[in-house]
Amino acid sequence: MNDRLGLSFSGTGSSVLPFICGVIGVVVANVPISFLGGLVPSPLLAFMPVYFWCLVRPDLMSAPAALALGALEDLLSGGPMGIWALSFVVAYTLVDRERDGFAGLSGIGAIFGFAAAMLVAEVTAFLVVAATHATFPPLGPFVLQAVTTILLYFPGLALLTQVHHRFVGALRSDF
């Protein structure tokens, strides 16, 4: 599939590449070094590959893969286990059910689609934290994290598109 690009990426390698991108997103977001003095919560970088490949190639980003990435996010962030795992799966379910609607979005609409999925993930995390801690946490940090992640999706989308185009296959818009 990558012959026209002069690359030789094996089928197995390209099939696990979306998951590897998610793992890289988790690790980069959880390198516990603050560049902004803790003013803004770390973005959910791992959610970008989950959303992107859930739309364009759901066979390469399955629900168990989304669960695994969420669990890894929980593990490395030091928080209670399962919060992001459940949030990723709930958001994945929404995107999976409304794939045609999300995939039909283009340009700034694609960002709005990601923002909607991000909102679902953040609301799920907020509710799970409220249930497990028996108190409502402040909403501000969740909103800040969502905004940061959505803003980073602009370059993230370009990067993921390039990765997909070069190593995995063509986008559906190329057909």
Add this chain to the structure above:
Amino acid sequence: MANGTWKIARGKGSPQLSIAIVAVLAAVLVVLGRAQSSLFDRARTYFSDVTAPMLEAARGPVNGIGHWVGGLGQIFVIYSENQRLKDENAKLRQWQNAALVLQQRLKRYQLLLNAVQDPSLSSVTAHVIGRANRPFLDTMILDAGKNQGIKPGEAVVDDRGMIGRIYLVGQHTSWVILLTDLSSRIPVAVEPGHVQAILSGDNTTSPSLETSRPGVALKVGQPIITSGDGGLLPAGLPVGTVTWNGSEFRATLLADPSSADDVRILDLRSPPEQPPTPGANDLPVVAGGFPPAAQTPNMLPGAQVKPLQLPAGVPPPVPPAQPQQQAGAKPPGPAAANAGQDDEQDH
């Protein structure tokens, strides 16, 4: 991104069923994370131990860039800032001298009163090699762990005040739960008056302050220190000051975790507090008018009590009931019992 002209490939089997199973697994993970957190904690500490050299290596350049960027705005006020710091330094030296004199005087008074010595407090200095800032989580990672004698629950302070507590310890790294974290609860006291309160983090910069006595009047600006209740944290560590946000009292913390590079981990070695030996009059049967069932050895009628030798001219103090009982002296009389009742009424 796409225009909907391509049929998306799917894996074999029923995807909806797969998603349902995965959703159940995720919910189970939430429950398991609450019930078996130690399992995942071990994985976390292993990860931090493995990545500690990388974090240590990245710490220098990242902190350097952060300080350089943060210092750009200070270039134009360096001269005035320098003058202000010189003045402040001169005043602080005067306060340091006063503090040293008072410290020596306090030691003399403690010797005169034969007061119980403060618990010994050793500390380990550690570098901050990472910070995690999440919507419901505020932690930092230190480069000291079990190898340096760090234990969970120990207090972490910077040069201004308390930052948080150790909650996970690896071989050579440890995780700190900051006072601002959603799960943080520590017993504190508001001075003057030593009003007991609980400082509860809620992931805002100012944790909430809940006094144990309803209706107690706090004032903005009163200092907050650790109360030492529970014996886990040392008493008297500076924490912050009282603030009012319009609806409730909160604490403005003295320490700044975002700028702290080196912190101290305090190891409180406090001997376990022994309850006083009950005297004959402390038994409920005596209070009910019945004779005690058996006398303790130190309450035998023939027991000799050595009188306290006081210097000439010093009036005899009225010692509290507890040391007398521990020393094997006579049980407290009615005056002491009444004093205890008065104390209870005060509370």
